Amino acid sequence: MSPFEDIRPYYDTEVNQAIRQIIDHPMLKSMMNFTFPEQADEYWKDLMLHCHSIRDFQINFIYPGVQKVLEKSSDGLSTSGFEKLDKSTSYLFISNHRDIILDTSLLNACLYEKGLFMTTSAIGDNLIQKPFLKHLSRLTRNFVIKRGLPARELLESSKLVSSYIRHSLLRENRSVWIAQREGRTKDGNDQTHKGVLKMISMAADPKENFLDYFQRLNVVPVSISYEYDPTDILKMPELLAKARQETYVKGENEDFKTLLSGIIGQKKRIHIHIGDILTDGIEKIKKDVSGQVKQLQALADLIDEQIILGYKLWPTKYIAHDLLMNSDQFASEYTPEQKALFEARFRRGVDQNDETAIKSYLSMYANPVINQKKIMEEMKGIT
Known part of the structure; x- marks a missing residue:
């Protein structure tokens, strides 16, 4: 049994069986009726029951769904920087994070269109509590990060996630997407949390400098920018609580409401920018900065700089x-x-x-x- 059993996406051999478990779910019907509005349910159900891999599921169902979202709720998606990426290389995409589902879905749509590897993507377990969402998450090649654990369990969970990221990148040659911080940025300040970098570095070889390890992972910062944030008003209660130094408690189904608003709400124009591969930048840190704490901060600063400078400033x-x-x-x-x-x-x-x-x-x-x-x-x- 894989050590990643609790967090991994489905294997291709499991895909068809997983589809059969959700094929009659009303939420899947809603998604597919949105994606294929002119087709009877039998059309997409028959296609789906003949699907036997995650790639097929993504290309035949998720990709056209993303195109429909763009058509209905945006004025288009533009990109820059993808020419820096090589089709045979896996990358660790460290991204700013504004929308629960769309950030990764749009990136993967762009990667697919440009003939590049689609990612395996980190998702918090708070977003996939319902069985249907867990199936869908695993069918779209997400791996799970567990939230709200006691210290000892958090450490073990972090080691496992770190090992899975390494396994994906260095063994499977599969690109990985992870947000620069836990949760979405709500105040517009895109800042990399050092805890995310520490977690990733846990899988470095014994005695390997963590910067050498990050160089092996081909770190690429990603900036995604929406002209209008369809969830801007939904973010206000948390922002106000923070401004007033109050504790904010999420409402029931708040994440799910935000997820839906992000998908169907008006975004106007969207831009995704691929930053520089950080191999040279990390080499400079190795030469100019001494001490692990300062080097970790310098790496976080380097990622922040790339994400902020790559962010498209809409009107x-x-x-x-x-x-x-x-x-x-x-x-x-x-x-x-x-x-x-x-x-x-x-x-x-x-x-x-x-x-x-x-x-x-x-x-x-x-x-x-x-x-x-x-x-x-x-x-x-x-x-």
Whole structure:
């Protein structure tokens, strides 16, 4: 039995049986009716019952579903940086994380279109509590990260996940996607948590420097940017609790509601940027920085820099920045019509008498501008 039994996706030999367990589930019917609106249920059911691999499931059902989501709830997806990737190489994609499902689904759609390996992707077990969602997760090549464990169990779980990431990348030559932090970024500050990097490094060989190990993994930062966040208002209660230094407790089915809103809510334009493969950047850290703690921070900073600089700044980001700062610094980056549209959404969703709510909402959109500006100024200072 595989040591990864509790966390792994399905093997291809298990796919057909798993499909048969969910083929009559109402949620699957809803998904497929959305994906194939002009076809009778018999059409997709027959196709699905003849499916015997994860790749077939992704290409024949998930990929057209993603295309339909883009068609219905966006003004299109653009990309940059994919030319840096080699078709025979596996990569560890460390990504900013804004949408529960779409971030990885859109990346994989792009990888598939460009003839590159699709990823195995990390997903929190809090999102797949229902049996149907667990089946679907395993059918779309997700591996599970367990949340909320006591310290001892968390350590063992982290070692297992780390070993699975290594196994995927170095044994199976399968690319891996993981978010730069636990959970989605809700305030617009894309920051890599060192705990994620520590967890990944647990599978390094004994006495191997963790930076040498990261070089072997072909780390690639990924930036995904939505012009409008369809879950922006849903994020407000947590942001307000944080601003008021209160403890936030998620409501029942909150993750599922957010998941659905992210998929069907209007996003306008979307961009995915592939950053540089960090082999050279890590080599520079090895030469310039001493001590494991400082090296780990330098690696996190390097990933942050790539993600923030690669983040596409849509007009909504500049509008929010200027509203937050009460300025017109970036007025050339948006039209009066775009500003009016953003302000209408902002006024409709946020209490205009609550200064904390106003600041929290605008910061969510403006922080990528602030962070990108700061890094570019620092880079100018160095040169």
